[in-house]
Amino acid sequence: MALAFSTATRTEQCDNPPPRIHSCPMPLLRLSNACIAYGHVPLLDHADFLLDAGERVALIGRNGSGKSSLLRALAGTGALDDGESWRQPGLKLAYVPQEPGFDAAQTVFEAVVTGMGSASRLLAEWHEVSHQLTIVDSDHDALLAKLNHLQHELEVVGAWSAANQAERAIQRFSLDPEAKVGTLSGGQKKRLALAQALASEPEALLLDEPTNHLDVGAIEWLEEMLLGSGISLLFVTHDRRFLDRLATRIVELDRGNLASFPGSFAAYQARKAQMLQDEAIQNRKADRLLAQEEVWIRKGVEARRTRAEGRIRRLEALRAQRAERRDKLGAARLALDAGDKSGKLVAELKNVNKSFGDKVIVRDFTTRILRGDKIGVIGPNGAGKTTLLRLILGELEADSGTVRLGSKIEVAYFDQFRAALDPEARLVDVISPGSDYVEIGNQRKHVIGYLEDFLFAPERARSPVKSLSGGERNRLLLARLFARPANVLVLDEPTNDLDIETLELLEQLLQDYDGTLFLVSHDRTFLDNVVTQTIASEGNGRWKEYAGGYADWLRCQSDRRTETKEAAGASRQSQKQAAAIAKNSKLSWKEQRELEALPGRIAALEAEQGTLSARLEDPAVHAAGGDGQKIAARLEAIDNELMTLLERWESLEGRTA
Structure with a gap:
């Protein structure tokens, strides 16, 4: 079933719209009657495709069926053998190929702004000058003057905001803007390609196996980001969970034809199984009829009568249809030999x-x-x-x-x-x-x-x-x-x-x-x-x-976080309760008498402290045989005792508040 069937109703409405009520929305991308062949095998066989605003379409199919060729045709980096590839005028489109290519000598920032057109050189130079300003021994006055000049040039070409976009994209993917591309791992290069695409703030995004070389955390982050971005997507992926979370429609490329399946991957699988079953029944019927006609034509004289010419023409048509039919590709037959058993x-x-x-x-x-x-x-x-x-x-x-x-x-x-x-x-x-x-x-x-x-x-x-x-x-x-x-x-x-x-x-x-x-x-x-x-x-x-497996590990992580939060909450609650109990508890009779006596005790010590301080100022006290050392020791003891009594007074007073 070709994708054209799924859009036929809308096309009919466009050709005959109700007068002055509403018109059909314009698609973002379109393939019409598209043909691509690799050798003798057609990858696209007069196929039609539409991507509307707000859609997230997953393109699936067997390896080598032509998915990447279709993406390249829509992105403008690959050609069709026949048919038309069209995009909405002024559409901001970004494409991330399966194996993105970069200049190994570039920095990450330079690679990200490469896709920003004529302003890319200015942006790269502006970033380099900004980086030089962070170096201690730099000529800051000259660099500031150059930076102001570059900012003015960026404003003139309307690309000043692009610098912020590039920096946000690099930060979003946890990349070092100064790192050389040649030093990056496979996963980092994939994140770089995604950062480069998203920095241009596209309206439509084409992704060819975006999860390759990304770890699980990065994939889950990418899922959330794309779900919340509002960007229209056409993506190829083998990751079934990624596909299930993102896709609003599934398009299958099978033997050169495109078939559209709205909804989830599970819904696609059920419908596809029924389609293949129906196709097999129709093919068996056609093969049976062809075999009967082949037996009839071999009878010779009867088949050459004039009245049988129509039947002969039907036989020729059946032969042509059978020759053109492309049967479903077989399934891989995998076998694995474990050899001799290892030790336990x-x-x-x-x-x-x-x-x-x-x-x-x-x-x-x-x-x-x-x-x-x-x-x-x-x-x-x-x-x-x-x-x-x-x-x-x-x-x-x-x-x-x-x-x-x-x-x-x-x-x-x-x-x-x-x-x-x-x-x-x-x-x-x-x-x-x-x-x-x-x-x-x-x-x-x-x-x-x-x-x-x-x-x-x-x-x-x-x-x-x-x-x-x-x-x-x-x-x-x-x-x-x-x-x-x-x-x-x-x-x-x-x-x-x-x-x-x-x-x-x-x-x-x-x-x-x-x-x-x-x-x-x-x-x-x-x-x-x-x-x-x-x-x-x-x-x-x-x-x-x-x-x-993964789901079990994820559940354990979630349970652990929940237990940690509950324990932290219980600890805070316990502290609050203890404080409340201490604050609200009434003083005992003994503690009340102690509190009443504390001001007198403190006053007596302060009076003694004043008397001893005055004596310590008398020179005669420091004469030979005087009491200077004893008085100083008593003053130090009074200081310590006063501190203890004041803390006790504050504690008892707090419990009566």
Whole structure:
């Protein structure tokens, strides 16, 4: 079903509007009869699309189906083979690609203002001068004069507010404006790309896999920010929880066509399943009719009679329809060989510590990992998740504490940066170098057939890795990983770029896996569906174990905050009650008599103090054998006694107020 069907009613109303009552709103973005082909496969096949103001549209589809190509066409960075791409005149549009490119020599501030047009040079220079003013030995007078000149130029071109926008965006994403882009991590570069897009205050935002390389905290912050921004969105994501929270409509790209599904992802899944079932029934009917007609045409003489010409033309039409029909792509068939079982104990850590310089990565961590455990590792970027895993697997020596490894451990790694893939290598060589076969368990399979299980067509098996999309590279890396037996799997962000259907298959595979699993992922749904326990960063090098997945960890955190608030509230209440009791309690008979006697006692001491002070001024007192020292000691004692009596008087008086 094409998206045009979902907008047909509105189009009819636009063509025949009720006179002088209301007109149709103008869309922000539109694709009309759009066509894009990759080789012989059409990615967009005369497709139509509209994005209206206020919409948040999730674009989903299989890896390699053309989602990124569609975004590039709408953003103006990619071309259509045919059809039209249109945007509303004057629309402020921002686009964040899947792998944003930056000049490594630029600072973060310079990169953010690069997208601000002609004012970007002035903004970068203004920021540099502002930074120089903070240096002690700078020529402040000259710099201030230059800064005033730059501010005037920015006001002339109407870009002065852009400086504040850029600084707010950088602060919002916790970036250092002076840091060089080349020193940033993958997660920081993704945040930089988002900051660059949002600094221009766009009306419409196109996001291609915005959650890749972001930690869970950053993803949740991004969700809240986009929900409250009012920006119209078209985004591609594999993160089902991110999709569910943001999407007001889902558009699926399937075999070159766009289909629109209003509402949630769950509603889309139910409706899509029904559509595929109906499509399968119609295809079976068409195939049955075609087979009957093919039998009839082969009868020869009867088919050549004039009265049968109409039936022959119908047969030719059925053949043409069958040739044009693109059947649904098959599902990936994943299989994983756990090999020989490891020992029951995989690893045991006791009071382990690890630091790099002044930064503590692991502090006094103790754990015991058993065969079959499925462990999720949660923490912000830079917390040390990879370091912790290397300590657990004995690949990194601890500064202190003990690490004991089990027996018969065979480890396989999935690297989120795909460092194991040579861009120039052919797919078949990546999977099985020097051989045409792979062995999975007790089954021997040809490498091309094995690649087909991971949705790589035979004609692509000898293509280079560099020709693959991000999702296809992840599928290839999974195929390479699963082609070797391993009883311990370490998966570092395996979900990046994978389509939702493949994600669900991978979840099922890992649930059934007999070995031990370590999973680092920002995909909250994936964690909940796979892991049985979680190791989470508590900050300052502290790590703690929790039973269950992400939702269980989140619930524990919420319960802990609630308990802390309740304890703090109870403590404050207890203090208030104690103060009230002390204030409102009546004096006893003895305390009342003590209070009445205190003024007399204080007066007597003050009188004695005056007399002794006068005696101390007499020179004769300090003569040989005089009492000067005794008098001074008595005066000091009187001072102390007076202080005690005054404090007691204040306390008793306060209780009678």
